[in-house]
Amino acid sequence: MALVGIRNLHKTYQRGPEKVDVLHGIDLDIEQGDFVALMGPSGSGKTTLLNLIGGLDTPTAGEIEVGGTRIDRLGSGQLAHWRSNNVGFVFQFYNLMPTLSAQKNVELPLLLTNLSAAQRRRNAEIALQLVGLADRGRHRPAELSGGQQQRVAIARAIVSDPTLLICDEPTGDLDRHSAEEILGLLQELNRTHGKTVVMVTHDPKAAEYATHILHLDKGHLVESVAPA
Numbered sequence: 001m002a003l004v005g006i007r008n009l010h011k012t013y014q015r016g017p018e019k020v021d022v023l024h025g026i027d028l029d030i031e032q033g034d035f036v037a038l039m040g041p042s043g044s045g046k047t048t049l050l051n052l053i054g055g056l057d058t059p060t061a062g063e064i065e066v067g068g069t070r071i072d073r074l075g076s077g078q079l080a081h082w083r084s085n086n087v088g089f090v091f092q093f094y095n096l097m098p099t100l101s102a103q104k105n106v107e108l109p110l111l112l113t114n115l116s117a118a119q120r121r122r123n124a125e126i127a128l129q130l131v132g133l134a135d136r137g138r139h140r141p142a143e144l145s146g147g148q149q150q151r152v153a154i155a156r157a158i159v160s161d162p163t164l165l166i167c168d169e170p171t172g173d174l175d176r177h178s179a180e181e182i183l184g185l186l187q188e189l190n191r192t193h194g195k196t197v198v199m200v201t202h203d204p205k206a207a208e209y210a211t212h213i214l215h216l217d218k219g220h221l222v223e224s225v226a227p228a
């Protein structure tokens, strides 16, 4: 069974009196261990689909099963609990807490668990080590480069050991060199640590790191090709 199974997925937003149909019956399977790049023109529904897969939003109609759980059937509290156990999120602008050190930022998701303070610290250290920032734990975000801040965000995303990593334009704010480092890191997490990665990107070079490339156009999945 696929890790993510999506059937006839629809999403309609209500904007005042107006209805905006964004996804029109998406069918998609993502296997455990896939690294999927989701591409398509601006407004085609990429972030909408990504947020539905990660349980940040709920569909208007259709089914989403992740790791055997029908997440479209969960209430908002159950969905939040499911997310914290199963999904790590990486965003374009890092979303780190500016007043907290890198170490404390990485520990944040663990505050929702019943791990001891010592265990939280240890797990955050391991995650920072994995992203190559063991020596930057005491730095605040403003004292780190964009690429380093994104590494901290990735450490925060993996500290709870989720199966699924959801990345929305993770290199959209980085120069080419830092972008390649971040993509290399995501690839290593995918290949070596077995994380299933779903990444929205506009950048064809970023998509080359994926094992599968999906194209969305006006709310339809138009193509699914593996990179050469």
Ligand SMILES: Nc1ncnc2c1ncn2[C@@H]1O[C@H](COP(=O)(O)OP(=O)(O)OP(=O)(O)O)[C@@H](O)[C@H]1O
Pocket (backbone or CB within 6 Å): 013, 014, 015, 020, 022, 040, 041, 042, 043, 044, 045, 046, 047, 048, 049
């Ligand atoms: N919360 C919302 N309420 C109403 N409309 C929304 C909402 N979120 C997104 N939309 C609309 O849904 C459509 C798809 O948005 P989405 O962010 O999924 O596209 P995208 O492909 O990720 O675009 P981009 O590449 O520009 O980020 C857009 O027309 C957008 O205006």
